[in-house]
Amino acid sequence: MKLLTGNDLPTGDVIWWTGQTWSRHVEEACDVGAGGEAIASTEEGARRVNGPYVIDATLTADGPRPAHIKDRIRALGPTVRPDLTLKPADPTAGSWVI
Template sequence: MKILTGNDLKSGAVTWWDGVQWSLHVEDAVDVGDHAEAIMDREQAARRVTGAYAIEAVKDADGVRPAHIKDRIRALGPTVRPDLTLKPADPEAGNWVI
């Protein structure tokens, strides 16, 4: 399974391609298969995301999760303070004061 990640151009937040738009929640990510390059090119040209790249992921009972530890940390947040991690479908996610 291949999913896309990148950073929101306005906030810098880690985002995941959900098949229509970018989500802050990795569990919303969808398999892009062979379409990764085309989606990334289109989304970066539209200036919705920056630094997009495709990664390997697995889908299990807990949902979608990146296969590599680096991207798991990007998806879930700090590993030393579980209280600071991004919770699934957290309604407060992304409500940062800039």
């Protein structure tokens, strides 16, 4: 399984390709297969994502799981503050209040 990830231009958030748009939640990511590089090029050219790249992942009961620890950390959020990790079921997760 291959996933496409990058960063959101306005916020810098880690985002994942869903097949139609981008999501902050890896659980919504889809398998891009061999077409990932073409999608990355198109999306970066349209300035919808910064630094997109394709990664290896495995499909689990909870959705896609990035194969490399770096991308698992990017998918789940900070490792030093469990209260800051992304919570896909919470619609306000990641809404920064300053």
